[in-house]
């Protein structure tokens with residue numbers, strides 16, 4: 001398989017290309033496929049970085065996006081939480097804005113703030129910078145994925161990307177936003193510009209995921225973190241067609257596709273229909289109810305409140321068991337938080353949660 005070519009990879013149903021047999025043995029891959037492994041698989045969104053002193057030490061003198069462009073650092077940071085917590089999957093260390101920077105968008109990640117875009121998208125000419133992403137734009141990604149697949153042994157690697165709506169929000173607002181006001185204003189007032197923008201972002205997202213999958217990623221997660229800001233009607237009209245196109249590009253790869261957003265209780269069915277094998281659920285909807293909303297044939301991922309790590313240990317244990325019990329209502333369940341690990345979390349408590357889930 002040539003990373004430099006645009007040829008479509010041959011289908012490899014249910015089998016990891018670099019690690020044949022993993023699909024049958026990995027609890028994470030089995031649950032994603034709707035099966036019930038002996039123990040409930042668990043990993044944590046944002047497990048790579050944030051809470052680990054060894055991450056902070058490694059990152060001390062390197063800017064966030066520069067660390068994402070260094071294959072050795074990406075490999076090491078991805079492995080750090082795997083060594084500490086022994087989760088059932090690793091998540092690739094990168095960021096949702098990395099592919100935007102790789103095609104030439106002037107974006108940086110400001111500590112404590114998040115992504116900041118120098119020239120927000122406001123007019124048709126602002127779209128010119130959003131050219132297609134080529135594998136050669138992100139050589140460090142294929143290099144890091146390949147070395148991780150060698151290092152991880154039996155632990156599957158999750159590749160990821162930001163979904164078109166969430167990326168569009170950063171591009172239009174110029175940075176993080178609570179209300180997504182400018183984003184919605186453009187969506188309602190200029191539908192042609194909106195669909196041109198989301199179409200370009202879908203292409204970039206699919207190309208970024210393709211690089212990770214062709215290099216050996218065993219699963220993908222599409223983060224539409226801010227889709228919960230939309231009504232179902234608007235989601236279906238303005239967003240779902242583009243996310244569907246991204247996920248459809250991996251229909252023949254035989255790898256699980258996870259689709260996640262925050263505050264998406266009313267969108268769970270729609271996000272599943274957009275082409276996911278696994279729907280990520282935040283902590284606001286109990287998992288048995290979420291499984292009902294997602295509908296048959298799809299697994300769920302979630303959904304412990306990330307703030308539960310600050311609860312007394314008996315309260316935490318009861319909450320973990322409750323999530324596991326309710327998750328059994330779905331065809332498959334992957335334990336996770338309902339959103340990313342909070343930066344103040346104690347790494348020891350995270351390791352304890354992994355043990356609790358495995359003992360369930």
Ligand SMILES: Cc1c2[nH]c(c1CCC(=O)O)Cc1[nH]c(c(CCC(=O)O)c1C)Cc1[nH]c(c(CCC(=O)O)c1C)Cc1[nH]c(c(C)c1CCC(=O)O)C2
Nearest residue numbers: 045046047048049093094095096111112113114223225340
């Ligand atoms: C919205 C979003 C972003 N990035 C991401 C999302 C979607 C997930 C979600 O909803 O939380 C996804 C992401 N970002 C990062 C990962 C790495 C893998 C992982 O551990 O999950 C993943 C999967 C690394 C990161 N991305 C970022 C950090 C922190 C940078 C640092 O250590 O200084 C990490 C480890 C920075 C970032 N990047 C972004 C934000 C909001 C921030 C936080 C800013 C801050 O609080 O300082 C954009």
